[in-house]
Amino acid sequence: MKRSTTFLFLSSTIVTFATASQAEEIELDKVTTQAPAVTESQPETRKLLVVPGAGNDPLRALESLPGVVFGKGNDARPAVRGSSPDDNAYYLDFLPVGYLFHNDGSSILSDSLTDEFQLYPAAFGPEFNGATGAVITAESRSPLRDSQQIIDLSLLRAGFLIDQPVSDDQGFYLSGRMSLFQYYLENIVDSDDFEFTTVPEFYDYQGSYEYRPSDLTSVRFQFVGARDKAGLDFTEESDFTAQDPALTGGLEAQQMFNSQGVVIDSVSPSGLSSRIGISHLEQAFDFTLGEGNYIDANSHRYGIRSEFSYPLGLDHEVSWGLEYSERLVDYRGLFKAPPCDEFTADCRLVRATETLQGSGTLRIRQTDLFIKDTWSVTARWQLIPGLHLSDDSYTGNQYVEPRISQGYQLTDALRWTLGYGRYHSMPANPGQYTPEFGNPDLDETRATHYVTGLEAQLRDGLMLTTELYYKDITDIIVARPSDTSDGVRYNNDASGRAFGIEMLLNADFSERWYGWTSVTLSRTERSNDRTGEDFRYSYDQPLVINMVASYRASDIWTLGLKWRYQSGQLVTPLEGAEEDPDTAGLYNPIYGDPFSERLPSYHRLDFRADRSFRFSNADMDLYFEVINLYARENVVGYRYLNADYSEREDVTDLPPLASVGVRLLF
Template structure:
C-alpha cells in the first residue's frame, strides 16, 4: 500500500459465546455512529489483526471505562481506544428505562480497498451485552448476545492516543515533557459538585492550587502570584480561562477536547509564564448529524448548535452563554455585582485521515464591581472599584500526519484584549486604567519518532502584542518639591503605547528505554518590550522511572521566564526597564496505582523566584534631573510544599478524591527579611465524592478547607493632615511573621444532584448544584472604620443554588 494513501479502521463486532442471560432487556444498545481512524503508516498489519475491548455503554449512550482485554501493540491499541471512545449508542432499555450496559467488542483491523468502502461494516455482527442495575460492573457478569446495527459513518476521528468521553477528552497517558499531568474523564469532569457541570472548574480542586477570593477565575499555583500561571487555548495565551464568580470556562464544554493542568515543570511547547500552565485544547463537535443543546439555570443560560456538511467531513458550531448574576448577587451581598458573556463559532473540515483544518472564533466579557457598603461607623463604604476583561480571538489550525508517524501542526491567531479598572475613594481623585491589546501569534510544531526508543519534537512560536492604554494616576512629586494638598492632587492623564514581542524556538528529546523515560530540552526566547531587548534560555529535564508495575518515581527541574505585565512598563509612571521574571522549579514525587481503582500521588516541590517586582523609593539620575523609580525588579521569593492526591477512578458509578497541599510561599523584603506571600495558604484540603445511584440519579458533594491568607496587622492609626485622612499603623516586617495575622479559616460544602430522563427525542438532565450549601460566612478581607478603631468582615460568596435543566437533541 502506498504510504501516502489513507488507512481506515473498519469496526467489526464479533460475537463471544454467552453462558446465560443476566436480565431480560427490552432493547439492546444500538450503535448510532463510530468514526474512522488513521492507522500508522506501515505494511506490517497482521492478517486477522484485532483488538478486544470491554467497556460500559452508559444510560446516556456514551462509552466509558474502556479496558483492553487483548491488544496488538501500543500504537494500534491507542488508535482502537480512540475509535471506541468516540462511538455513540442508543442505550439499553428495560421497562422503558435507560440502563447502563457492559459490552465486549472485538475490533478487526484491516486496510480497505481504495475504491470500495462497505456500506455498513457493522450490520449482522453481534456483541456481548451485560445489563446491570445502576452502574455497570468492572468485571463481566452473565451475558446475553444481542444483534447490533449501525448506519454509515463519516471519518471524524483523529490519529492520537487519547481517549474521549461525551464531554471532554482527557489524556490516558501523561504528556511527554511534564513531570505530572492530572487526568480526569467523562463524568468526573461534568458532575463534580460546585463546578456547575464545567470540566475546567475541576482544576480548583487539584493539589497545589490555593483558593482565590470570590472564585474570580485566577489561580495561585504552588505559591506563585496569580499572573504567573498561564491560560492557553489551542496553544495561545488568553487573559482568562474561567469566568468570574466561580463561573464556567469561557468556551462551551462541548468544544473542550482536552484539559491539561501543569502545576509546575510544564512542557517546552509552552512558555512566557514563570509558574504553572492550564492548557485547554478544543475539538470538533459531534458531526454525524445536526445537534442541539441547551442549558438553563438560575445563574445563566447557554445554547449550542452543530450543523454537519459534506457527509460529516465538516461541521459548523455556534455557542453562546449569558449570566444574570448581576441581578442575583446584589440581592444577597450588598455592593457586589458580577456578569459574564461568551460566544463561540467553530468550523472544522477533514480533508483526509491525515489532514484536518479548523477555524475557531470566540470571545468573552467579564465584569466585577464592588462597593464597600458594609462596615462599622464611618467605613470606606463609599469606595467603589470595577474590573472588566473582554477579549476576542480567531485561531486557525492545520494538522497533518506525515509518513513515519510524524505529526505537523501549524497554527495562527489574531485577537484583541480590553482591560479596564477604576477605583473611586472619597476625598481622592479617581484612578482608572484601560488598555487595548492587539494580538498576533504563530505556532509550528513537528514531532518525529527518530528511533525505536527516541522521539524528537521541535517547535517555533511568536507572539506580538501592541498595547494602547488610557491612564489617570496621581503624579509623583519631583525630588525636593513641596507636595500639593492631597485633597487637590495633581492627576496625570495620558495614553502610552507599548509593544511586546516574543519569538521562541524549542527542541525536546524523549528517550524511553525499559522502565526509564528521560525528557530533556531547551527553549530560547527573544524578548523585546519597552526599553528591554534580551534573550532568555530555559533548559528543562524530566526523569521518570517505573520501580514496580504499580510504582513510578519522577524528578523534574527547569528554568522559566516571564515578561513583566504591560501596566508595569509605562514610562514616567512605572519602570520600562524591568527585566523578565525568572524561576527555578524542582519537584520529586512518587505515583502508586493501588487495587480497587485507587491511585495515590505524593509530590514535593521547591520554587525559587527571581526579579520579582516590588515597590521602591529609589532615585535615579536622568537628563531631566533626578527621578523616583516607583517599582524595581530585584525582588526574590521562594515556595515549597508537599502535595498529596488519593483518588478513586470512576468505577461502578463511584468516583472521588482527596487532595491536600501543605505549602509555604514567602517573599524577601528590605534587608532580606522573609515575609509570607499575600496569598500564602498553609493548608488546602479538597474532598470530592460522587455516586451514580442508578441510571437516573447521581448525587455528590465536595468540601473545601483552606487556611486564611496573611494580612498586615493594624496596631492603631494616626491623622495625616496632608491627606485629611487617618493612616494605619503597621508593625515593622519581621521573619517570624508576628507582624501579620491570618484571615479566618475558609470552609465550604457544595452538593450536587443529577436526574436524567428522556423527553421524546431529547435526552434531558435536571440538576441542583448548591455552592456553599450551609451558607458559611467566610471572610475575604477586613473593612476598617475611618479611624481604624473597629473593623468588620467583607464576606465571600453566599449560598448559590443553581437549579438547572439541560437538553440534547
C-alpha cells in the same frame, strides 16, 4: 460583630492594566498534574466537569486538585504551588487567550465543548512559554462528532450551543453564554457603602469550523471572546470615601477580548506530525476611578505557533517548534496614585504625591524556539530532555532555559518521576513598564522548578501519587516610594520560594463509584530585597485537603459530595490609625508586618445531584447543587469601618446557597 457576604472586595484601589494571561503528551480525556511523564493517577475530565460546587465550570473544578488555591472575591483565579495567578499561562485549542475568568470567578469555557483540560503545576515542558507558575490548557471537542443543539440555563447564567456536521468531512459549532445575576443582584446586595451604576455582567462566545481533507489532516477555524463590565458609585455615608476621599466619583471597569485563529494538524506518511496555529488576539480595558482618574488600553497580538514531532524509532521521538508574536499596546491615561504592588497594604489614592499622565504605543516582539527529545532509554526508563530559547525585543533579553523530566518504573506497581526547568515571564500589568506610569527598564520575572514524585498502583482502580516540589523565583516586581530621588516607581527587587509535598489518592473502582482525596503540605515565602523584609506570601496555605466522592445510584441519578479544608489566608494586620496632620478628618492606617496574621481555617461541604430525563425528541439533564451545606461562616478577609478604622467586621464567603441548572439536548 457584624458579618457581611463577599460580592465585591474593594480592598485595593490600585489601577492596573488588564492584559493577556499567557499557557508531554498525555492520554486523551485525562487531566494531568505531572509534567515528567504520562500518568494514569489523575481524575478524568468528564469527572472533574461535575465536581460538586463547581457549577459545571471546567476550570473551577481545578480547585479540587492538589496544589491549587483560588483567590476570593474579585480575584477568584487559580494560584498554583505558591505562584501568583498572574504567573500562569493559558491556552485554548493550542492558541493563547485573553483571559479565562469572568468577574464572578467563573471561566469562559463551556463544559459542553470542553473535551480535555490539563494542569501543569511545575516543571512543564519546553513547548510552553510565558509562565513562571503553572500552565493550563484546554481542548474543545470536534464539531464533526454528531449533531446537537443545547440550551443551558441556571440561576447564574444562560447559554446555547449549536453543533452541526455539514458533511462527512466538515462541521461547525457555535456557543454563546451570558450572566443572569445582573437581573436580580441589586435586590440581593444591600450596602450602605455603594450602589451599582453598572450591575456586574459578562458575556462569552466560542465557535469553530473544521474541515478534514483527509484522515491525516485537519483544518480548524476558531474564534472566542468575552466581555465583562461593572460599575458602582460610593454613597455619602461610605466608609470607603471616608478613608480615601479620592474615591469620590466611584468606579467603572470594562474588559473584553476577541480572538480568531486557524490551527492545522497533519501527519505525513513518513511519520512527521505537525500542528501550526496562526492567531490574532484583540484586547481592551477601560477603567475610571474617583474624579478624573482613567486608564484606556487596547492591544492587538498577532502570532504563529508551531509544533513538530518525528519518530526516530519505536522508542524515540524528537519534537521542536517555533512561536513568534508581535503585540501592539495603545494606552492613554491620567492617574494620581501611589506605586503599589501585591505586598503593599496601604494603596489608597490619597497617598499619591504626583499625577501621572501619558499616552503611547508599546511594540513587543517575542520569539521562542524549543526542542524536546522523548526517549524510552529502556523498557522501564523514559527520559525527556529539552531546551527553550527566547528573545524579547522590549526588554532586550535572551534566555536559554534547559528543561528535563524523566520517569522510571521501579516495579510493575511503582513509578518514580523527576523534573527540572527554568522559566521566565513578562509582568502581567503593562502599566508597570510603560515610561509614564512605571519603569521601562524592568526585566522579566524568572523561576526555577524542581519536582520529584512516586506513583504507586495500590490495587486495581486505586492509585496513590506523591510529589515533592520546590520553586525558586527571582526578579519579582516590587513598588518603590513615589518620592524616591531617581523617580523609579517599580523594580525587580523581590524574590520568593515555594516548597511542599502533595498526595493524591485516586479511586476509580467502577462506573458507579469513584472519587479522590488530595492533601497538600506547603510553605510559600517572599522577600523584599530592597527593604530586607522576609515574610510568608498571601497565598501561603500550609494545609489543603480535598475529598470528592460520586455515586451513580441508577441510570438516571448521580449523587456527589466535595469537602474542602484549607488553612486560613494570610492578611496584613491593622494595628491602629492616626489622624493626618495635613488633612482634617483623614486618618492614616498603621499596618503590622506583611501577611503576619492568618484568618480562621476555611472548610465547607458541597453537594450535587444529577437527574437525566429521556424524551422522544430531546434529552434533559437536571442538576441541583448546594454550596456550603453545613453553613460554615468562612472568613475570607476583614473590613474596617469608619473614617478612623475603629471597627472591624468579618468578610465571609458564600452562605448556604442552592443552585439549579437544566440542559436540554435536541
